[in-house]
Structure formats: structure tokens, C-alpha cells
Amino acid sequence: MSQLALDKLRERFGAVILETHSQFGDDTAVVEPSAWKAVCTFLREDPALDFDMPVDLCGVDYPSRATTGRMEVVMHLYSISQKHRIRLKARVGDEDMDGAELDSVTSIWAGMNWLEREVFDMSGVKFLGHPDLRRILMYPEFEGHPLQKTYPAELTQPLVEYRTEEEAGVPLQKQEPFGPDEGMSFGRRGLPRVETDRD
Amino acid sequence: MGDVNRSLTLDGSEQGFATTRVDALLGWARKYSLFAYPFVTACCGMEYMALTSPRYDLARFGAEAPRFSPRQSDLLWVVGTISQRQAPVLKRIYEQMMEPKYVLAFGTCASSGGFYDNYTTVAGIDKVIPTDVYIPGCPPRPEAVMDGLMLLQDRIARNERRPGVVKPRLDPVAEAKALVQIRKSAKDPREVLPAIKTEEARSLVERNGGAK
Numbered sequence: 145m146s147q148l149a150l151d152k153l154r155e156r157f158g159a160v161i162l163e164t165h166s167q168f169g170d171d172t173a174v175v176e177p178s179a180w181k182a183v184c185t186f187l188r189e190d191p192a193l194d195f196d197m198p199v200d201l202c203g204v205d206y207p208s209r210a211t212t213g214r215m216e217v218v219m220h221l222y223s224i225s226q227k228h229r230i231r232l233k234a235r236v237g238d239e240d241m242d243g244a245e246l247d248s249v250t251s252i253w254a255g256m257n258w259l260e261r262e263v264f265d266m267s268g269v270k271f272l273g274h275p276d277l278r279r280i281l282m283y284p285e286f287e288g289h290p291l292q293k294t295y296p297a298e299l300t301q302p303l304v305e306y307r308t309e310e311e312a313g314v315p316l317q318k319q320e321p322f323g324p325d326e327g328m329s330f331g332r333r334g335l336p337r338v339e340t341d342r343d
Numbered sequence: 344m345g346d347v348n349r350s351l352t353l354d355g356s357e358q359g360f361a362t363t364r365v366d367a368l369l370g371w372a373r374k375y376s377l378f379a380y381p382f383v384t385a386c387c388g389m390e391y392m393a394l395t396s397p398r399y400d401l402a403r404f405g406a407e408a409p410r411f412s413p414r415q416s417d418l419l420w421v422v423g424t425i426s427q428r429q430a431p432v433l434k435r436i437y438e439q440m441m442e443p444k445y446v447l448a449f450g451t452c453a454s455s456g457g458f459y460d461n462y463t464t465v466a467g468i469d470k471v472i473p474t475d476v477y478i479p480g481c482p483p484r485p486e487a488v489m490d491g492l493m494l495l496q497d498r499i500a501r502n503e504r505r506p507g508v509v510k511p512r513l514d515p516v517a518e519a520k521a522l523v524q525i526r527k528s529a530k531d532p533r534e535v536l537p538a539i540k541t542e543e544a545r546s547l548v549e550r551n552g553g554a555k
Binding site (some may be wrong): 145281282283290295296297298299300302303304306307312316 | 383426427428431460461462463465466467469470472473505506548
């Protein structure tokens with residue numbers, strides 16, 4: 145859509161911009177984590193770019209990419225005045241999520257406050273310089289970060305003790321919700337996906 | 344009111360009297376004076392609003408009065424998904440209610456967690472508090488909820504605390520099988536009728552007569 149932002153970024157930062165593409169018209173730049181805040185400041189303050197609206201921030205876990213940074217932090221920005229968008233990515237953390245840290249950009253966009261808390265809560269990325277880096281969706285007692293691929297899919301951490309079946313006098317175990325030919329294609333609970341008439 | 348009627352004795356004078364068992368009378372009285380505490384957390388709330396509005400008119404069953412204090416209510420409507428974070432609140436609300444108290448799980452999420460089988464959702468409120476009636480549906484239609492309420496009233500009148508589940512009016516399995524049969528058969532769909540067991544599925548096939 146607008147190569148402008150990507151061109152300017154490459155010109156200004158050079159090798160710090162690891163890669164860029166505009167697939168499906170979505171301008172994307174992968175940046176060195178150490179330059180995260182500098183790039184954000186530039187995007188916000190350059191008058192021709194003027195990215196004044198933080199749209200979204202999220203973490204995507206790629207356990208297979210442990211060497212180049214396992215957790216990909218994805219930021220979407222929009223400029224209300226220039227009417228263009230950009231997507232920034234930074235890859236942080238090794239396979240144990242060590243070094244999964246980024247500079248907080250709450251001083252640039254105040255709206256990033258809760259989004260960074262969400263990424264911290266769900267994916268376990270620490271934002272250095274964040275004024276109040278607490279969990280935002282899960283409860284304080286929760287251990288781990290549920291959107292990391294290493295978090296066991298069926299692990300729950302109840303705050304109140306579950307009733308036992310003796311206490312209740314009735315079966316409480318949840319029935320298998322899906323038959324072998326139903327449900328999600330990736331084989332929930334180890335059930336292989338079965339070919340059916342619908343396929 | 345069956346028990347009361349059967350043992351009613353009147354001699355036609357002003358000195359008439361009626362006899363019944365105390366528990367039957369109490370059950371009959373409780374059944375029509377359910378004060379509801381709506382614990383509404385999710386999209387089922389929309390269906391709950393429809394239910395209490397004039398079109399479906401829950402007042403007909405004597406269970407329409409909401410009390411937003413657990414101490415004044417005796418029927419806890421759990422309407423929607425309960426997350427792990429809400430579970431302690433739900434339990435506290437339940438504990439604050441006065442005996443006798445009843446709990447109604449409105450919708451699939453409250454009944455079993457629904458498709459939220461993950462780190463954040465309680466897989467059914469019965470893991471935390473005793474539940475009297477489960478109403479499946481995503482969300483359940485108001486008719487299904489009324490079925491559930493009548494089921495609960497029936498249990499209350501008989502002073503029985505065994506949990507009850509509202510049965511679907513259409514059996515989804517039979518329905519799906521019938522539709523597959525219709526789709527596969529190149530002949531007149533009505534030829535598959537004898538193979539269909541349930542009344543509901545048969546009427547469904549008849550309604551869909553020529554449509555393939």
C-alpha cells in the first residue's frame with residue numbers, strides 16, 4: 145500500500161531492519177529487538193509517517209525458531225492523519241524464554257499500556273520501563289503464560305477447590321465433547337482426525 | 344398441587360378444613376415463589392432478557408422477580424461462561440443465599456464449560472457449587488429454559504434434589520442422520536421415512552419433503 149514507511153525505515157535504520165515485505169498489501173518490518181523503541185519513536189514523530197494510533201500488540205510463539213527468537217511480538221500501527229498502516233515485528237527469547245524482553249513504548253503511545261500487559265500476561269514477554277507490568281486477564285495466582293506453546297493445553301489452575309464426586313453424589317467429569325470425526329482438525333486430545341462424508 | 348387436592352375435605356359449611364402433608368404444601372408454595380438472582384456473565388444473557396420480557400413472560404411461572412441480593416433470593420441463575428477468575432465470586436454468592444436454595448445452569452457453558460475446554464474456563468459450575476437443573480443450548484431457546492424451570496419446579500414440589508437435564512425437543516443425532524439419508528437418496532425422500540425412529544426427525548423429513 146504505502147512503501148513510504150518501509151523505505152524511510154530502511155533508509156534511517158539500515159541493518160537494524162532485519163527484513164521487510166508487503167504481502168497482501170500489508171507493510172511489515174521485522175526489527176532488531178534492541179532498536180524496538182527507537183523505531184517506534186521514529187514512526188511516531190516523523191511528520192510524513194505520523195503513526196498516532198496503536199492498533200494492536202500481540203505475541204506469537206514459534207518454538208521451532210528458538211535460535212532467532214522464539215516469541216514474535218507483533219505490533220500494528222495506524223496513522224489517522226496519513227491513513228496508512230504498518231506492522232512491526234520483533235523476535236525475542238530463546239527456547240526457555242530467557243531474554244524475552246523489549247523496551248516499553250508506553251511513553252510513546254499511552255494506549256500501549258494495557259496491550260503490553262496483555263502480551264506479558266499471555267506470552268511472558270517483559271516490557272522494560274513499563275509503569276505497571278501486572279497480569280491483566282489472568283489472576284495474580286496464575287503460574288505460567290497460557291499462550292506459550294509449552295503451556296499444557298489441558299492445564300487449569302482453579303482458584304477454588306473443585307467439588308469431589310463423593311461430595312456431589314453425581315458424576316462431575318466432563319464428557320468427551322467431540323467424537324473422533326468432530327472438532328478441530330489438529331486432533332484435540334490426541335484424537336486423530338477421521339475422514340468423513342463431509343470432507 | 345396434586346397432593347393438596349387429593350386430600351382436600353370440605354363439608355360445605357363455614358367450618359371446612361383441608362389436610363395435606365406439610366412437605367407437600369411447602370414444596371407447592373416454594374415452587375411458585377422463586378426469587379431469582381441472575382448471575383449473567385455472557386451472551387446467554389440476551390436469551391435471558393428475552394425470557395423475562397413479555398413475549399415469553401416468565402412471570403407465568405411465578406419465577407420472574409429478580410433480587411440482586413443473594414440473601415433475598417432462592418434461585419441462582421448462572422447465565423453464561425464462568426471463568427476461573429469468577430469462580431470464587433460465584434461460590435461466595437451461592438454461600439450467601441438462604442436455604443432452601445436452587446441453582447440453574449443456563450446454557451452449555453454454565454453446564455459443562457462448552458467448547459471452552461482451556462486454562463481459563465470452569466468446566467461447568469457443578470465443579471464449584473451444587474446444580475439442580477442443566478439447560479443445554481448455545482444459547483438455549485427460551486422454550487428450553489421454560490422446560491428447565493418447569494423441571495426445577497417439579498423437583499421442588501416433589502422435594503427432590505437429583506440434578507435434571509433438559510432434553511432437546513429435537514434429537515440432533517436422529518435429525519442429522521435423517522438429513523444425510525435425504526441427501527444421499529436419489530429417490531423420493533419420503534421413502535426413507537420408515538427408517539427414521541423418532542417422531543421429531545420424521546416430521547423434519549416431511550417438512551423438508553422435496554428439498555434435497
